[in-house]
Amino acid sequence: MMVKGGGAMTVKGRTHSILRRILLLHAAATLVTAVLAAWGAMLLIDSTGDRLQRQILDEYAQKMQAGLHRHAGGWTISEETASALRGGGSSFSFWIEDAGRRVAIANLRADPSLSVPTRAAPAYFKRVRGSRIYSGVSMPLLGEQQTWLVIVQNLDHPDVIFDDLRTDIALVGGALLAVFLVGLLAVDAAIVRQSLAPLKRASREVGQVSPYQLQQRVDTAGMPEEVLPLLGAINAALDRVEEAYRIERDFAADAAHELRTPLSILRLLVEQDGSAEAQARLLRQIDALESMVERLLLLAEVDAMACDPGEVTDLRAVAEERVAAIAPLVLARGQDIEIVGAGRVPVFASHHLAARALDSLLENATKHTPAGTHVVVTVDPRAEIRISDDGPGLPEGGELFARFASARRDFQRSSGLGLAIASELMARMGGNLEAGSDGGRGAVFRMRFHAASKSAGQVG
Numbered sequence: 123m124m125v126k127g128g129g130a131m132t133v134k135g136r137t138h139s140i141l142r143r144i145l146l147l148h149a150a151a152t153l154v155t156a157v158l159a160a161w162g163a164m165l166l167i168d169s170t171g172d173r174l175q176r177q178i179l180d181e182y183a184q185k186m187q188a189g190l191h192r193h194a195g196g197w198t199i200s201e202e203t204a205s206a207l208r209g210g211g212s213s214f215s216f217w218i219e220d221a222g223r224r225v226a227i228a229n230l231r232a233d234p235s236l237s238v239p240t241r242a243a244p245a246y247f248k249r250v251r252g253s254r255i256y257s258g259v260s261m262p263l264l265g266e267q268q269t270w271l272v273i274v275q276n277l278d279h280p281d282v283i284f285d286d287l288r289t290d291i292a293l294v295g296g297a298l299l300a301v302f303l304v305g306l307l308a309v310d311a312a313i314v315r316q317s318l319a320p321l322k323r324a325s326r327e328v329g330q331v332s333p334y335q336l337q338q339r340v341d342t343a344g345m346p347e348e349v350l351p352l353l354g355a356i357n358a359a360l361d362r363v364e365e366a367y368r369i370e371r372d373f374a375a376d377a378a379h380e381l382r383t384p385l386s387i388l389r390l391l392v393e394q395d396g397s398a399e400a401q402a403r404l405l406r407q408i409d410a411l412e413s414m415v416e417r418l419l420l421l422a423e424v425d426a427m428a429c430d431p432g433e434v435t436d437l438r439a440v441a442e443e444r445v446a447a448i449a450p451l452v453l454a455r456g457q458d459i460e461i462v463g464a465g466r467v468p469v470f471a472s473h474h475l476a477a478r479a480l481d482s483l484l485e486n487a488t489k490h491t492p493a494g495t496h497v498v499v500t501v502d503p504r505a506e507i508r509i510s511d512d513g514p515g516l517p518e519g520g521e522l523f524a525r526f527a528s529a530r531r532d533f534q535r536s537s538g539l540g541l542a543i544a545s546e547l548m549a550r551m552g553g554n555l556e557a558g559s560d561g562g563r564g565a566v567f568r569m570r571f572h573a574a575s576k577s578a579g580q581v582g
Contacts, residue, residue: 456493
């Protein structure tokens, strides 16, 4: 949803982190790949185990086929073959299925009793009894009818290590896989962060663009090819904005310069011809127009100024300098002015711009207060200059810092640009200007700066 107001457009809604999205998608892809790989590995292990198990069963079946003999009481096997079969361990059991009847072999183990398939071809099977798993084969006995030899192995027997090995591989492999996934995601996070670092740098550079630093551009060196078109478009847009801003600034400066000549001519004509009363009224209007022209030139100058954010200035020095400069005018108007507060307050600001801003505020205080007014300039150690007076105070309503705001109220006494210029100068230095009243009487303007340490930089 887009909300538009106050000249700005804000987009509200869910935001997404590219880093988080890449990591989540890669984690999901890695997890699926790992699960499929593990499943494939387990299938391979199971198929290998079954193949080896069947090879063992087939080998034992061949030995039994060669050594079995029928006799009147049942079946027996040569001692040599029996010894070879027993060498496989006690996990194996052997018997004969004879026409649906289970017949034990005299000198071989025949536990447990299981149902087995009886087919014309060898049949491999698995049976579960309680917690035990049995794997076996039933194979037709050569030269006999309806007779099968049966070999069964208890896979849970301690002698059977392959099944245990398969379980261990699954457990250890699963643990190693989990560690691998965590490590892989950590490496992925580092790689993605490193890959997105140029974008973060570009974001910081774009964020530094302001009406006072329109020359700022995004450095495309080392940027990924995928974002170069976007950064190029941003730089091109900034070029157009800077050009439009330059045209507007130049227009204001040119207009102010062009107004100077006709105003001078108008003043000369008024002084040469006309009654004293008419001359006084016209001269006041001319004074206001000339003041406005001067401030328009100052605005154009301010817009063209570059401010060093690392410059350190002493607020006390600025206050003493500008109060000394305006004191004769203040005394001539029947007012008085004084400086109080801290002896030295270093701040991050341009000495020249801070002095211009303070000039505008001091001129505002003298113009809009009657004779007998007391103006106090306080240098606060909290990186602040306060200009207070005991005059009539601030007007009700309106925007004090808008251009021509005071001129709309009183064109004879103000160009309407002084407070606007002071506010813009403070913004240029990273500070701000606030206005209020002192206990319901008089006006108070606060110039707030960013404090610097006592030893920071060369204080100008």
